Amino acid sequence: MIKTIFFTVLTLAFFYIVWINNIFAPHEKYEMPPEHRMIAMDYKNAKEGRELFIQNCASCHSVRYDAIYPAQVQANPMLKQLQEKYGKVLPRDVYEAVFMNDLNSMKESYGKIPPDLSTIYLVKGPEYLYNFILEPQKVLPGTAMPPVMTGRPEDTAKIIAYLMSVSEPSPAEKAKRNIMGVVTIGYLIVMGILIWIWRERILKRMGLH
């Protein structure tokens, strides 16, 4: 009995550390004021954030999963034709091949092609993005990204809300997934209990108890 408890606790603690919260692994922490966090986490700000993104960031960055392309690509007449053929979200190989000249000229200006931001929210999380967008030089010294949002933390938070909306499922979708999850888990637990009851009965009948 003691052995069972010992091994169970040890195993659970182990998987807690490696799967859920590795207190030993290195972590980077960035701060974000709670009121701006609230704005960034609110899906309703995504629409406004999208406008702000187009005004401030889309001159350099694409969000391909939302069919937002850098200004120079947007100005290229090929874009419309390609979108008619492939749909609004262009395949990456087509995009990079056709707009190679536009992308290369941005590379010449900034030293590298400004990255596509479709999944950046999932990679970096809101705290990093908040600090980076407000003060790029402080977070990534020597970066080619200009401080376009200095002194506008609310708007920055709204842009983050937009980036979140591109990567994460919408609240309605999330609610649907949560219900699916609860139903699935509930079903399995009920089945487990039913199998247990059934087993008790059968074993009693067979005299195996």
Add this chain to the structure above:
Amino acid sequence: MIGRIGRWFDERGKLSKLWQSQMVDYKVPKNLTFPYAFGVMATVAFLIQIISGIFLVMYYQPNIHTAFDSVNYTIMKEIPFMWLIRHIHAAGANFFLAIVYLHIFAGIYYNAYKKPRELTWIVGFFIYFVLLATALSGYLLPWGQLSYWGMVVTTEIPTSIDSAPIIGKLKIGETISVWMKGGYELGQITLGRFFGLHIWLLPLILLGLVGFHFYLIRAHGITSPDGREIDKKKEGVPFHPYMTLKEGVYLMVYLAIFFFFVFFYMKHFLPADNYDPADPFKTPAHIAPEWYLLAFYAIFRSIPNKFLGFVMFSVALLLLLILPFLDFSPLRSTRNRPLFFVMFVVLVISSMALTILGSMSPTPTVAFLGLIFTLTFVSFFISLPIISILELRKYKAEGGSKND
């Protein structure tokens, strides 16, 4: 009507006879404990991987330019419910490996590798090894930063042979590395071949090995937790319904936990850095392998010489393979073997400690602790022949013969 079709089929397929002989007449010890259910759970985990994998290949594109988008846009955002399939496949791989580890440790605890089951153990070892290769190749497919750089590090492992004294001159390691990648850099050829390995060759090999493993288990019957071979006619209980329903309950609990992660906690199984598309010009800050390889990584890293690290890492795997021959004691099951119990605890704690050390930044302290736990890890295997001799002596003194 349905009954008649069923009877027609059964008269020709003889399935009910198969069921009767393999499930009902098959007798198992009555006192099987919870760890015996890990085998069934592993089987289910394997089926889950195959089924979810078949759906993933329908939308996945094994092309370095489009692989990332096919996973993160088409599968995750565009096609309904494919996010669920990906969550199941990614969490499933981790659960599969976790269960296989638990299954291995349960086997060690109950000495399930002893005569006549050595071959069952060896086949199980190869299942584990091929499974690692399957998971590793699958992890490359989303073509994110971790996929890419994880594979860069993996394909560099053989090059540590080249720092050996004399054979290093032959550059065998580099040849193997280039051969694995299909070129000097990771590229389309690498992705293509790992895709092929991942979606059919390795799963097929696994399927064969698992089938053989099952056959051997049925052929020898199952061990009992107290180490006695049961007299199947007198003591055993029918596998069905006694064990099937009991393990069915465990299985439901297992699946409930699994689906909790699938729906609510994918942060670890789909790590953030892998949402960054692979970029050969941008090395990420921390490259660590997946958790199931961290123990080997820690062993490798804590030994200052690369070649010795490689040797140590291979020795650790080899020791696991030849475990049945290191432990030749007549006693079975840790319940009867206090010395073995102590060393088993040492083994469990060193494996866990090595895994956690592998996830930490490589400071000198971590390297030192890694060395200590590598030694304690190996000490388990070294102690086995010694324990066996001690137990054999005591056993003979008490009048038992080795062969009963």
